[in-house]
Amino acid sequence: MFAAACASCHGAYGEGGVEGLASSLWTRELTPDMVRRAVRLSGPRSPAGDSVFPRNLLGNGMPFWTAERMSDLELEDLTAYLEFAANPALRSCGSRPEEAPRLLRGGRFQVVMHGVRGRVEHWSDGTIRIREFFYDGLGPRDVVVWLYNHDRNNFHAILDGFAVSEHLARSRPYLGENFELTLPGDVHSGRFNAVAIWCTSVQSTYARVILRAD
Structure with a gap:
């Protein structure tokens, strides 16, 4: 999220981008509330009678990001990243215990065929955890765990997804197993x-x- 939304101005590592465009993030101690406020409220104030920008912005040069441009969940991802990566106090060894992974969202499979069922969880440490997984194993070899953006108005949206597992084919069925998949860095x-x-x-x-x- 940082690479997509922030790096072009603040630099790939938060060191500051083009001179005069954005400052380094290493020179300040960022709190989660500061990050949320900066993302949602940065931007120029509109002159009286002009409604191009919301009236409650901070009046600085950083673009403001509405929920349509960056969802609340994406903002929390960015906040967690900056709290570690751009805060010198937290980067010091032993300055703070590592935060335990948090469950971000989850749900249970809706069975379509082959007896597949189980619970899926997305965690803040970049993992997908599948619990109590059942699958009869009788499908073709190229059955995988697949991530996509569901769109009820676009039946074909699933085709734009991507695999995050190896093929699930094996000689015996899955009978209530647990496993964890690590998401690619991007x-x-x-x-x-x-x-x-x-x-x-x-x-x-x-x-x-x-x-x-959840």
Whole structure:
């Protein structure tokens, strides 16, 4: 999220971007509330009678980000990243215990075929955890865990998703197993809101779940 929204001005590592455009983040101690306020309220104030920008902005040069441009969940991802990466106090060894991973959202599979069921959880440490997973294993070899952005107005939205697991094929069924998948580094919360057990060769869904905040 930082690379997509902030790095062009603040630099790839928060060191400051183009001279005079944005300052370094390493010279300040950022709190979560400061980050949230800066993202949501930065921007120029509109002159009297001009409604181009909201009237309650901070009056600085940083663009403001509405929920349409950056969701609340994406903002929390960014806040957590900056709290560590851009805060010198937190970067000091031993200055603060590492925060335990938090459950961001989850849900249970809706079965379509092959007896797939189980619970899916998205955690703040960048993992997808699948618990009590059942699957009869009788599908083709190329059945995978698949992430995508569900859109009830676009039946084909699932085709734009991506796999985050190896093929699930094996010689015996899955009978209530637990496993954990690590998301690629460039995958943030805004890139998916649903998980499917998906057969890539025939583009068939065996089960799916829309993730919701718990």
